[in-house]
Amino acid sequence: xxxxxxxxxxxxxxxxxxxxxxxxxxxxxxxxxxxxxxxxxxxxxxxxxxxxxxxxxxxxxxxxxxxxxxxxxxxxxxxxxxxxxxxxxxxxxxxxxx
Amino acid sequence: xxxxxxxxxxxxxxxxxxxxxxxxxxxxxxxxxxxxxxxxxxxxxxxxxxxxxxxxxxxxxxxxxxxxxxxxxxxxxxxxxxxxxxxxxxxxxxxxxxxxxxxxxxxxxxxxxxxxxxxxxxxxxxxxxxxxxxxxxxxxxxxxxxxxxxxxxxxxxxxxxxxxxxxxxxxxxxxxxxxxxxxxxxxxxxxxxxxxxxxxxxxxxxxxxxxxxxxxxxxxxxxxxxxxxxxxxxxxxxxxxxxxxxxxxxxxxxxxxxxxxxxxxxxxxxxxxxxxxxxxxxxxxxxxxxxxxxxxxxxxxxxxxxxxxxxxxxxxxxxxxxxxxxxxxxxxxxxxxxxxxxxxxxxxxxxxxxxxxxxxxxxxxxxxxxxxxxxxxxxxxxxxxxxxxxxxxxxxxxxxxxxxxxxxxxxxxxxxxxxxxxxxxxxxxxxxxxxxxxxxxxxxxxxxxxxxxxxxxxxxxxxxxxxxxxxxxxxxxxxxxxxxxxxxxxxxxxxx
Ligand SMILES: [Zn+2]
Numbered sequence: 129x130x131x132x133x134x135x136x137x138x139x140x141x142x143x144x145x146x147x148x149x150x151x152x153x154x155x156x157x158x159x160x161x162x163x164x165x166x167x168x169x170x171x172x173x174x175x176x177x178x179x180x181x182x183x184x185x186x187x188x189x190x191x192x193x194x195x196x197x198x199x200x201x202x203x204x205x206x207x208x209x210x211x212x213x214x215x216x217x218x219x220x221x222x223x224x225x226x
Numbered sequence: 227x228x229x230x231x232x233x234x235x236x237x238x239x240x241x242x243x244x245x246x247x248x249x250x251x252x253x254x255x256x257x258x259x260x261x262x263x264x265x266x267x268x269x270x271x272x273x274x275x276x277x278x279x280x281x282x283x284x285x286x287x288x289x290x291x292x293x294x295x296x297x298x299x300x301x302x303x304x305x306x307x308x309x310x311x312x313x314x315x316x317x318x319x320x321x322x323x324x325x326x327x328x329x330x331x332x333x334x335x336x337x338x339x340x341x342x343x344x345x346x347x348x349x350x351x352x353x354x355x356x357x358x359x360x361x362x363x364x365x366x367x368x369x370x371x372x373x374x375x376x377x378x379x380x381x382x383x384x385x386x387x388x389x390x391x392x393x394x395x396x397x398x399x400x401x402x403x404x405x406x407x408x409x410x411x412x413x414x415x416x417x418x419x420x421x422x423x424x425x426x427x428x429x430x431x432x433x434x435x436x437x438x439x440x441x442x443x444x445x446x447x448x449x450x451x452x453x454x455x456x457x458x459x460x461x462x463x464x465x466x467x468x469x470x471x472x473x474x475x476x477x478x479x480x481x482x483x484x485x486x487x488x489x490x491x492x493x494x495x496x497x498x499x500x501x502x503x504x505x506x507x508x509x510x511x512x513x514x515x516x517x518x519x520x521x522x523x524x525x526x527x528x529x530x531x532x533x534x535x536x537x538x539x540x541x542x543x544x545x546x547x548x549x550x551x552x553x554x555x556x557x558x559x560x561x562x563x564x565x566x567x568x569x570x571x572x573x574x575x576x577x578x579x580x581x582x583x584x585x586x587x588x589x590x591x592x593x594x595x596x597x598x599x600x601x602x603x604x605x606x607x608x609x610x611x612x613x614x615x616x617x618x619x620x621x622x623x624x625x626x627x628x629x630x631x632x633x634x635x636x637x638x639x640x641x642x643x644x645x646x647x648x649x650x651x652x653x654x655x656x657x658x659x660x661x662x663x664x665x666x667x668x669x670x671x672x673x674x675x676x677x678x679x680x681x682x683x684x685x686x687x688x689x690x691x692x693x694x695x696x697x698x699x700x701x702x703x704x705x706x707x708x709x710x711x712x713x714x715x716x717x718x719x720x721x722x
């Protein structure tokens with residue numbers, strides 16, 4: 129935990145990143161600066177400001193329930209590192225018994 | 227050791243829309259053609275923009291209203307971040323702090339026990355993930371991912387921990403399932419995963435020293451049958467009790483976190499799964515791609531017209547009309563179409579009990595025999611009502627009614643559609659009209675007596691039962707006669 133309050137290793141784990149100690153220290157510094165910058169917002173008087181759910185004032189953008197053409201399977205799979213022509217293939221998931 | 231079982235359910239319901247929640251891909255169960263229902267939006271490709279399906283939102287609101295929830299006038303979309311291969315964007319679009327509905331309830335009843343209100347904490351709308359298929363060979367082969375399901379509109383209904391037994395959890399899920407089918411918002415096909423249930427379970431224990439403690443909360447994942455819900459909770463209650471006796475570990479102890487367990491139906495046991503990332507680890511934040519939804523008073527009014535009478539209210543109304551609790555339950559639990567059918571017949575003949583007898587016995591038996599639903603049933607409610615009306619009016623006996631019922635179905639099987647007009651013809655053809663004409667009755671009895679000298683002699687010698695053969699003869703020639711009346715008249719004649 130750095131003095132700015134970032135647990136870099138935890139954040140890295142959530143992002144599925146493996147960091148060396150050097151990298152962890154460097155990112156702790158950099159992310160700390162980002163946080164410090166954002167913290168400036170804390171100085172603004174907001175007690176009379178409604179919480180904002182979205183930066184736009186727009187609401188209710190909806191579409192009718194209509195089907196559109198989907199991608200051909202080949203196209204859908206074309207960016208995948210590994211496929212069998214039908215499925216995306218990923219390294220074995222050990223979830224259920226881990 | 228005294229303890230109370232405490233259960234809350236989280237139920238995921240796939241909604242019956244044509245297209246997915248944020249894109250135009252087909253919302254269709256299609257495991258035989260993997261990855262044929264995807265597009266840049268549901269694949270999570272950069273630069274694509276999700277747009278909310280209005281019908282998914284409407285079905286959600288109707289369901290929440292039927293669950294007695296308040297509908298939020300302002301609701302928004304959040305990103306729930308986690309990594310899993312079936313989640314192409316690395317986050318799920320869901321709702322966090324401003325769900326579209328909260329604070330409802332549903333009723334659940336275990337057999338003859340009291341009807342209990344189970345509170346609904348919230349219902350929110352989100353997107354379903356894709357499907358992973360693991361290599362089962364044990365050789366550690368790749369997992370396969372099918373994204374056809376990714377982006378299916380999913381309604382998550384979260385109950386308060388108000389459920390007090392495994393049986394009540396099952397009853398609650400069954401009631402919810404029935405309500406959803408009444409509303410027609412989901413096909414509720416549990417085998418295809420349209421309705422999935424997780425259960426949060428723990429025990430409130432009164433220790434011998436009089437302290438009240440709670441065991442750590444366990445979430446049992448993916449309970450996809452009614453029986454599974456009940457069995458898994460029963461087993462988990464026993465396990466937690468044993469565990470508590472052994473370790474004394476309780477909720478709130480340092481290091482005690484919510485645990486996730488799976489359910490193994492074959493081995494009848496729950497098993498530990500990977501520790502769930504804490505809620506804060508999902509790093510929810512508002513989705514900048516989707517704007518909030520504001521619901522107007524007019525919309526609420528319009529949607530309310532689609533909220534049908536709930537199954538529990540309908541059972542109550544049927545009982546008020548004179549049905550037993552049992553009959554009301556049998557009829558309502560067959561589904562909305564069946565209950566509607568029964569009600570049309572009952573209204574038309576003005577005799578709820580008679581209509582219920584036929585619906586729960588003759589009609590249901592026929593449907594079971596033929597593996598049909600009420601929609602395919604040969605006799606429309608008009609035809610059955612016309613038939614039963616003749617019984618209620620005393621034109622034919624119940625027994626004759628059964629004969630006509632069978633005849634109409636047989637004719638329908640042979641391609642002659644059952645019509646009300648055919649009933650009168652059949653009554654005529656088969657001589658089923660109740661005979662109130664004593665002249666005709668007397669003539670038939672006299673004829674029968676003349677044909678049965680032995681029976682007459684036996685009767686005069688004190689053998690009461692000998693009269694049965696004579697009754698049989700009379701009934702054969704006058705099907706519409708009332709057997710009781712025939713018996714009385716014969717005895718009168720022979721004794722006179
Ligand atoms: Zn799509």
